[in-house]
Amino acid sequence: MNIDTTDLALPISKKMFDRLLGERKPIRAVHITNFDGFEDLIALQKSRKQVSAMTYLSDSSIERVRDGIAQEGGMAVVLKGSPVLSSDIDLHSVVDEQGRRWIMLANITQSMGFDMLWKGMKKNIQDVRDEILYDLEKKFGGSPPFWEYLHVPLESEEWEEFQDEL
Known part of the structure; x- marks a missing residue:
């Protein structure tokens, strides 16, 4: 893919x-x-x-x-x-x-001329994703193997902050 x-x-x-x-x-x-x-x-x-x-x-x-x-x-x-x-x-x-x-x-929003909407959506989606991943990390310990399949890797700063909270 x-x-x-x-x-x-x-x-x-x-x-x-x-x-x-x-x-x-x-x-x-x-x-x-x-x-x-x-x-x-x-x-x-x-x-x-x-x-x-x-x-x-x-x-x-x-x-x-x-x-x-x-x-x-x-x-x-x-x-x-x-x-x-x-x-x-x-x-x-x-x-x-x-x-x-x-x-x-991004294809949907940008092709429709909603670049600003995309930026806001992306931030909101990343925030929700981070909350879900944090809960999974706490519940199961370690990184679930399907994270790579989400196609939305954590930024290195987010990952460090995430590890500090554990």
Whole structure:
């Protein structure tokens, strides 16, 4: 997965977004792929696997069908399924080694022109994260092995302060 360690990543989880947004009705959307990707899509039928797709393709971006988005294109496949997350902008999701999709909070806020909102959100999220990590440290002693998976390492000053409090 190509996630910068300074990014705050949010997993795209159907269960989580159903809680946040309510369950949504199935829709039809277009997925751009090549022949190999098309074969993979056939194998994904009736599964809960997530696929990036779009419900609208402007005239100016029709070349994406030919050129592809993440890889070589050539095919536009119409899919029917329940949306996990929808947006008017490309969220530039990334897929980890387990097939889980993630979005970077910076991509969402910065592409929408909310740079100041991002800075405030990042600080608030880091504060909450630090409280959670501190509680985990106290409860279990030592660093839980999943910290690296959070993609939000503590700054060295935060870590020293954190260790002093123990």
